[in-house]
Amino acid sequence: MTFHVQDWFPVILSVRVAFIVVFMVACTGLPLARFMARRDFYGKDVLEAFITMPLVLPPSVIGYGLLIMIGKNGFMGKYLSSIGISIIFTWWAVVMASTVVAFPLMYQAAKAAFISVDLNYEKAARTLGASELRIFFTITLPLAWPGIVAGLVLAFARALGEFGATLMVAGNIPGQTQTIPLAIYFAVESGDDLTARTLVAIITVFSFLVIWGVNRWSQKQQH
């Protein structure tokens, strides 16, 4: 047995999914985190708990929830299939499962980072004539950046390692939805030690490089 070209598929899929997930959680998590960091309203703690739920729920529960939503008979799934779209058991389902699971990590890190920005900087910018949008991009975001990057890295890592929810909504279809964690699990199960070992080595080295690179970068930022 050897490691074939097509055996690289899980690696490429996993990395691609992880990058898309980072993009998705950044686009949705940043505005929400900024909003929740600065506003107070009735029922905020309930919403907060709801947003953080995927962090504590077993991945299989999240997978089940997604099945109810986008499954063939799910309320969104029914609508989508009526316009000819089916997400379930495609690699978009992989993206969806990983996004839901990774979102709270990004959200919490970004919220903490926004809260840590001294309000006086924003007030000073306001008296200097800056619009709220300009303040966000020139003051708040740069000052919160290290914390936000930490959240993005956590989300990336979580997306790379997603297993349970992905298996439930996307299945384990080699060449279509098989990510690294799934490939490792099923390789071990079928006794294909070479594939398992190779993939374990790849993901270990890759994860190490990402964490090491980010740590180096954030140390530089402090000087």
Next chain:
Amino acid sequence: MLQARFSKNLWNFKLDTGLELDNQILVLWGPSGAGKTTLLHCLAGLVSPSEGFISLNKRILYSSVDRINIPARHRSIAYLFQDYALFPHITVQENVYYGLKCQKRRDANSRLNSMQLLDSFGVKHLMHRYPRQLSGGEKQRVALARALAVKPQLLLLDEPFSALDKENKIILRQEIKMLHNQWKIPFLLVTHDEEDASFLGDVVVGIDQGAMREIKRAGA
């Protein structure tokens, strides 16, 4: 000319303000927790009063009756924060330019002007440094340059000397008086220090628990 007559309900007392100020230095003197910072925030547009009226050079900035509330960025009111609030991630030069970049109308001279501004505050040699590399006195000069760079019609100063040692305090007190002579706009300064109040104030108004009374008026 600043005219302000407004009230603001705070959790433990009500702030009641009646101020009229030409191109003078008005010092608001009172203990901490007297509502001084809240008053400045209301004038600058950073918080809204409960009711009342604020106008600057005949432009209405706030009126609860007419439902007018001009946002802070359009009020032409400069604010010197107690801790100076210099943006820590950009250089001195970028801090001073920040307000100019926000202005839509960009006259060709503004760049030159802000260079002169840095120079006139004696901080030109610091322009490539970051705020954390500055001493207390330097920080204040940079913060003043930043606040005045946008040519405001009123300058608010919140406890400007509280972060300085005695020596610097005496120097900068003098400089603020000179600045006032140069700029010819009203300054409104709040402090808990009696010495600051008597040295700088053309008008001194005492404030305690949100209530105000005039203590001194120069030439009266």
